[in-house]
Amino acid sequence: MVTIQDNRRPSxxxxxxxxxxxxxxxxxxxKVARATFDNALEVAELDVVRAGMPIQKxxxxxxxxxxxxxxxARLERKLPSGQTVPLGYRGSGDLLGEAALAGAQTYTESAIAIDESEVVRFPVASIHAWLRDDPALGVALLGLLVDRQRAAEDRIESLLFRNVEGRLVEFLLAAVDRWGVPDTRGTLISAPITHLEIAQSIGSTRETVTITLGALRKDGLLAVxxxxxIVVDRDALAKRR
Known part of the structure; x- marks a missing residue:
């Protein structure tokens, strides 16, 4: 079944x-069993979600x-104070809402489409059945959760031990790895990320991020x-961590 949000046409x-x-x-x-793959193909539903709309709330x-x-997609969490904190980004091939596999009854964060996105949805009951019957899926899921845990630990380490410029550079390098596309001036970060989103992600302020980005541009490491x-010189930028 295809659900098209906001009347946007799918491919x-x-x-x-x-x-x-x-x-x-x-x-x-x-590496899942063929039966698991075929069943996933059978039960999955496809949504086309317009940019700026929630994939999950x-x-x-x-x-x-x-x-x-x-x-x-951009992940974000609303705190009891009303503040919205960005948690990270996901791209093609990435899962959303995996906390449900640990028994969560509600989604622990929102996922907002950055651009028009195709979203494949699997019933939670089906996932649990596949995990029970297919050990390869369980091993892959464990690897995914370990990677997510490592990313969270790396972010905490960066917040504790790097200055603002170092944290900003790490953010930019990660963005290049995820969203980078070749450009005549270097590598373009194709996702339109605001200074405020960067500031919230690295534990700084929008004003400080703007000033620091300006300094990196002045040094010839970034362009807009x-x-x-646009990351003009990745190797030179990495040395500023």
Whole structure:
């Protein structure tokens, strides 16, 4: 089934073709049994979510696990104070809402589409059945959770032991790895990330991020293309960590 939010048209490929493509992008399904893969293809539903719209909402009841088949998403959590804190970004082949596999009854964060995204959704009950019957899926899921834990620990270490410029440089290098595309001036970070989002991610202020980005531009390490940043010299930038 295809659900199109905000009346945006999906790509011309048939839904099952697009779901199959998404499954092959996801490391979770690389080594699963053929029966698991075929069942995932059978039960999955496909949404096309317009940029700026939620893929999942914090505190909504968990009904499915989402896989980004195409597009990008921003993770964020709303605190009791009302402040919204960005938690990171996801791209094609990444899972969303994996906390549901640990028994969470509601989504612990929101996921907002950065651009029009194809989202494949699996019923939580199906995921639990596959985990019970297919050891390869359990091993892959454990690897995913370890990677997410390591990323969280790296972020904490950066917040504790690096200055603002060092944390900003780490953020930019990670953005290049995830969103970088070749550009005549270097590597373009294709995701339009605001100074405020960067500041919240690295534990700083928008004003400080703006000043620090300006200094990196002055030193010839960064350039701008509209709302996007270009890393001109990655190696030289990495030395500023």
């Amino acid at each position: 011309v490929d048939a839904p099952k073709v697009r779901i199959n493509r998404a499954l092959k992008l996801c490391s979770l399904f690389e 914090q505190d909504d009841n968990v009904t499915s696990l989402a896989l980004l088949g195409h597009g990008r 293309a509209g709302r996007r940043l």
